[in-house]
Amino acid sequence: MITITHITMTGQNVPDATVHFGPNLTLVRGPSDTGKSFIVDAIDFALGGSSLKDVPEREGYDRVQLGVRAGSGEVFTLVRATSGGRIGVYEELLSERTVAPPDFTLASKHSATSEDNLSRFLLGEIGLDDRRIRKNARNETDSLSFRNLAHLTVVDETQMQSEISPVLTGSYTTGTKEVSAFKLMLSGEDDSALQPILSTTERTRTRAAKAEVIESLIASLELRLDTTADRPELLDQLARLNTSIDTHSGALSAVVHKQSEAAQKVSEAQGSQISLRRRFVEVNALRSRLALLETQYASDLARLEMISEAGDLLGFFGTGVCTYCGSPLSGEHAREQHSEGADAAESISAEIEKTRSLRVDLSATLNDLDTEIETIREEHAAGKAALGKLESELAGVDEELQPSKTTLQELTKAKATVEKGLALYEQLEELRQALTAVMADNAKEVAIAAGSISYTLLDAFSREMSDLLEKWGFPDSASVRYDRADQDVIAGGQARAAHGKGVRAILHAAFTVALGQYCVNNGLPHPGFVVIDSPLVTYRPPDELDPTSEQADSMPSDLASRFYDSLQSSVGVQVIVMENTDPPEGVPVGATDVVFTKSVFGRYGYFPLSSPPKALTSGPS
Structure with missing residues (x-):
């Protein structure tokens, strides 16, 4: 074992x-x-x-x-x-x-x-x-x-x-x-000790057994066909059903086209909403980064103004008297020994003006971004309302389509039933034609083995x-x-x-x-x-x-x-x-x-779970 x-x-x-x-x-x-x-x-x-x-x-x-x-x-x-x-x-x-x-x-x-x-x-x-x-x-x-x-x-x-x-x-x-x-x-x-039987009598008996099986199949088919219309009537029903199916299919195609157009509009509206949400995320992220830059500009201005004021108070940036020796700042003395303070003052003033200019430009950009964010929100809200209306219209078309689909399904089902009946007649004809040629009764052999x-x-x-x-x-x-x-x-x-x-x-x-x-x-x-x-x-x-x-x-x-x-x-x-x-x-x-649990807790099943469930995210709503 x-x-x-x-x-x-x-x-x-x-x-x-x-x-x-x-x-x-x-x-x-x-x-x-x-x-x-x-x-x-x-x-x-x-x-x-x-x-x-x-x-x-x-x-x-x-x-x-x-x-x-x-x-x-x-x-x-x-x-x-x-x-x-x-x-x-x-x-x-x-x-x-x-x-x-x-x-x-x-x-x-x-x-x-x-x-x-x-x-x-x-x-x-x-x-x-x-x-x-x-x-x-x-x-x-x-x-x-x-x-x-x-x-x-x-x-x-x-x-x-x-x-x-x-x-x-x-x-x-x-x-x-x-x-x-x-x-x-x-x-x-x-x-292994069994001896095969190969007599003519046995072969004749086998053929008779085959005939018995086919006869039983014919009897079973005839019983199933007792409650079924005869073949000519089924053929007539099939022709009428095909005509009805063609008629309903034509009427259905117009409604299906209408449904397709409505579905396309819904799809486009959903795409627009997705694009707005993506733009909102991009603009909002840019607004946040520029706000940090505006804060940096303010800090730089405060620092430069503090340095300028401190230099004036201490006299580092004055142009009259030297802060080191008390002599007047003129001639060679001003040029060679005491010009550093004036140069620094000019540099600081230039940097302050430059930073103020950049800050003005940045403020304008931030205002533009705020305006765009508000516009996106308004467009998203309007688009959401429009999408709801389109989805309602699509639902209405679906309701309009359902009766026609149901009728067509019923006709198709009736056609399948008729075709099944015709297939039974074909099987019956094939069995009748094969009755004298194909004979098998394997059940007798099984019974012998069981005995x-x-x-x-x-x-x-x-x-x-x-x-x-x-x-x-x-x-x-x-x-x-x-x-x-x-x-x-x-x-x-x-x-x-x-x-x-x-x-x-x-x-x-x-x-x-x-x-x-x-x-x-x-x-x-x-x-x-x-x-x-x-x-x-x-x-x-x-x-x-x-x-x-x-x-x-x-x-x-x-x-x-x-x-x-x-x-x-x-x-x-x-x-x-x-x-x-x-x-x-x-x-x-x-x-x-x-x-096996069929969940993320414990073992999901025989095959490992292909990927963990993903968290759902959403934009503005």
């Missing part, structure tokens, strides 16, 4: 997206659209699935890295490009992107003749390599692929709630192999499943069993498919977990892990339900707590659960708890 240690998405210039899993129960919980179901899909893809969901958050990520621990204790990381191709295998656990080459690579597609593929590698790790399973009623067999087991251990939300049996995927061509793989899990014995599973094995597995449901507190758990004839889980005397989706999900979860526990208890090969998506999300306590609703057969309200406690304490395989709701009693001790 193997366990999954982590799943990582990596790419160039994007942060790694990683979730680590515990050896027993791991609960990944949080609101919708946080990547929980994508994790299930990514695990399946890393294990050989055909494709990976293309969600917006995946942009920039180009690799899936799945950490795996084998029963021997060896560890591996399976690395697969999101575009597909060969899988790189690193003999270490890597939860970060690496540029180092892998230790070896494996093909993604199973091959019976080569061990150089992921399927054979995984089957070898769980002890199921080189096994064969029946693929049709003629006892022909096929090499067991890991993909034949994947749906028994990795179950997405759609499968969980589906009416299709947990043993089957719903694929028309693989039902026999899927039942045979289930038998292999229960018994440990493959179908090969012994009742003893099914009884033992059913007990495992009912015991597990009893631990969960499921009503009448002792009656739950897997029925060979119906190829489905039976609960309360009804097939799983007949129950509401809440019960279907719980029963599918029980089937999947019980199969792993059954294999462990009986020493049989099993992948070693179970991944189930939303087994409890549709559950509601009975007193919250309309008794006529699909969920009216919901389980007791303590089932969720008992469900998680059981998975942590008494299941012999690793269980990974994706769920929207929180456990009522909290996560069991020892379990791994991964919480």
Whole structure:
């Protein structure tokens, strides 16, 4: 058996997206659209699935890295490009992107003749390599692929709630192999001893079975067409609907043009408002800078005037008597010894005049800026009022447009209904033409495969499943069993498919977990892990339900707590659960708890939040 240690998405210039899993129960919980179901899909893809969901958050990520621990204790990381191709295998656990080459690579597609593929590698790790399973009623067999087991251990939300049996995927061509793989899990014995049946009688019987299927499809189509008008009338309706649609489309185009013009005016008015706000910010910033300069000019003038006054008081700038010797300032004495004071006085006077002139010019500029700021405010207020009027006019055009749109939508819907009826007639004609040439009844082959599973094995597995449901507190758990004839889980005397989706999900979860526990208890090969998506999300306590609703057969309200406690304490395989709701009693001790919040608090989701929310700013209003 193997366990999954982590799943990582990596790419160039994007942060790694990683979730680590515990050896027993791991609960990944949080609101919708946080990547929980994508994790299930990514695990399946890393294990050989055909494709990976293309969600917006995946942009920039180009690799899936799945950490795996084998029963021997060896560890591996399976690395697969999101575009597909060969899988790189690193003999270490890597939860970060690496540029180092892998230790070896494996093909993604199973091959019976080569061990150089992921399927054979995984089957070898769980002890199921080189096994064969029946693929049709003629006892022909096929090499067991890991993909034949994947749906028994990795179950997405759609499968969980589906009416299709947990043993089957719903694929028309693989039902026999899927039942045979289930038998292999229960018994440990493959179908390699089967001898193919190639008689003419068998081929004739196959053709008859094909005819039966086509006849049943024809009967189903005829039943659906019982309440539908005949083909000529539908063709007439289609012609009249096309004429009405053309007429309404013409009338609608004029109103749409009017709406487009109104929207353009609103857009232009909004652009003008944005331009005014930007100009306001620019002018206001310039006004602030010039105000600082005006303050500096005032300071400079005060300083220069103080120096001039001080010089006059002390006689430094006088022209009569020398302040140093008391002699008259004349002749050589004035020119050579005592002229410095007069020169300084002249310089200070010139600087004062220059600064006063600059200050006058600056004052005029400030007045101009104040006038412009006031003008911007007035234009903004007027523009805001005009924008409100334009938006009201646009709303009026929208109201005028709505009835015409509604009528056109109704006509288009009616046309789609008519075209659907015509398509049914075309299908019916094609089936009638193919009745003698195309014959297939794969259901008989599946029944043959199912009949090969012994009742003893099914009884033992059913007990495992009912015991597990009893631990969960499921009503009448002792009656739950897997029925060979119906190829489905039976609960309360009804097939799983007949129950509401809440019960279907719980029963599918029980089937999947019980199969792993059954294999462990009986020493049989099993992948070693179970991944189930939303087994409890549709559950509601009975007193919250309309008794006529699909969920009216919901389980007791303590089932969720008992469900998680059981998975942590008494299941012999690793269980990974994706769920929207929180456990009522909290996560069991020892379990791994991964919480997504879809907010800036805590972990947003599987993929890191691309950018933090930005604060909103505004100009004048």
